[in-house]
Amino acid sequence: MVPLLIPFTPKSGAKESLATGDSVVMAAASSELSPMDKALTWEIDNFSERKGVMTSDPFSSGGCKWCVMFFPKGHDGNHDLSMFLHDANWKSLSPGWKRRAHFRLYLLNQSGKHLYRSPGQNICSLFCAEDPGWGFRTNLTLAKLQEQGFLEKNKLIIQVYIKVVEVVHQGKSTANEMLDFNGFQIIASQSASVNKIFKEHPGFANAVIPKNRGAYTNLLLGLVNTLSKSPQMLSMTELSNAQSELTELSAAGFKLDWLKSKLEEVSLERERALSDGSRVQQLEERVNNVELALSDLKVELEKQKIKFAAAAAIFSSFEFIDSLIKRFFISCFSISKH
Template sequence: MEKQVGEKFVSVIQNFSFVNSEKCYSDPFAIRGFKWRLLAECDLVVLHLYMCITDCPPFPSEAVKVRLTIVNQLCEYRSILKESDHWFDEKSPTWGCAIPTQILEEDGGFLVNGDLKIVAEDRVRLIFERHPEAAVEFRAKNQHLRTTYIIFLLSLIETLYQPLQELSSEDLVEADIALTYLKDAGFKVDWLENKLDLLKARKEKEKACEVRVQEMEVQLHDLKHKFEIEKAELVVCN
C-alpha cells in the first residue's frame, strides 16, 4: 500500500516478517521528476532497505540527499531515520541502509499487524530549485569530488539553520571558512552569506546581552550586600 504526500512517499508493506528473506518492492513513485522504487528484505539478522532509480532513467545531475524513515507506528518519535548524500548514476543506481532486526523487534512498534511503514524523501533538489544559480559555475567533473562538495554544502546549510542557541562563535567562524571554500569552488551562495551575517549579528547581540546581565547580577549582589549592612546597622541603632 503506497501513498505520496508532496515530496514524501509512504510505503506500507503488508504481511511483512523479519524472518522472511523475500524481496519486497514498492510500486514506482516519482519525486522531483525522477522515478524510484523501494526495496526491503531481511536476512534474519538485518533489515536491508534500498532506494533505487527505476529502469531507463535520466539520473539526477547532482548528489541527492536520500532519507528513509522506518516509522514506529506506536510512538513516532522513536522512528529510525537513515540518510545519506548519494550520487546516482549507471554504476550506482541504488542507495541502501541496514538496521539490525533485534532493534526493531525489541521495540515492538515497527511491525504492527504485519505492516512495516517506510517513508522515502529527497531534499537536495529543493535547494537547487530555490537557488538555481548556486551551482552554475561549479565545474568539477570528478564524481567523488562533486559529491564531496555537495555534502559539504548540505552540511553548511544544516549548520546555519540550527537554532542560534545551539551555535557557538567557533561554529560561525568555521562556517565562514566553509563558505569561502565553497565560493572558491564556484558556488554562488549569497543567500548563505546573508544568513551567516545575520547569525553573526544576532550572536554578537546575544553576547552583549549576556555581558549586561552579568554586570547587573554583580550590581544586584552589591546592592543586596549593602542592604544587609544597612539593615544590620538599623538593628544596632534601635
C-alpha cells in the same frame, strides 16, 4: 539545467486508475548487450484530460516489483511533468530491505520521438525505507507540449529501463547506507534535508560538476547545520570556521548567497544578543551591589539595636536605684518627725 534526481515517497490514496485505452507492456529481460533492461512501456491516451497522479500497474525487473507514478500537472508545487520509480511493495517489506539499481525514465510521443530522457545512467540509486522512490521533473508542461506540437493524438508514452544490482529483502537499518544524491555522497537519513536544499536553492551546485561534489558533502551539511543553531549558542570560533567554510565552498563553484546572508544575519543577531546580555549583566551587578549594601545596613541596624537595648537596660537600672534612694530618704524623714 541538468534535471535533479528527487527522492519520492508514494502517498496512499493518490492514484488515478488506468483508463480504458491505456496500455502497459511488460518487457522481458533483454540481451546483456544493454546496460539496462526495458522493463515497462506505458501508453497514456487522452493525456490532456489527465488531472491527478497516475500510477502504473506493478511490473517486475531484477526480481523486484516496481511502479511508476506520473504527475501530468506537476508535483510538489511545480507544474512540470514529473515521473518517479518506486518499489511497488515498499510498505509491506521487512525492516532493512533495500534495492540498488540503475534506471532511466523516457517520455515519448505517438511517433516515438524522445521528449525527455532522465540522466544518471552511471548512477546507482538506493531504494530503501528512507527513500522508497526516486525520479525527476521533466522541465516540460502540457502547455509547452501543445505549443511546440509534440503532443500527437493526445498520447504520451513512458518507458522504463532498469538494471538491478543488489536486492536485500531483510537486514539491518538502512538509515546509514551511503547513496549518491546528485553528486553528493550522503547517508539515506540525510536525503530529506539535502533535497530541501536543492528544492529551495535549485541552482546552487550547477557550476560544480557532479563527480566533484562528493568531496564537499560534509562541509556543506556541516555549514548548514551550524547556521541553523540559535545565534546565542554559537561561539566566535564557530562563526570564524563558518566563514572559512563558506569561502572554500564558494571558491569551489557553489552559489551560496543564501548561506552568506544567513551567516551575516546570525553574526548580527549574536552581537545584539551579546550587547543585550551585557546590559542585563550590568543591571544584575548593580542589583547585587544594592542587595549587598542593604544586607550590610541590616547587620549594622541589628548591632545598633543591641547597643540601644543594652544602654536602655543600664539606664533603667539607674532609675530603679534612684527610686529606692528617694523612697529611703522619704521614710527617714517621716520617722524623724514622729
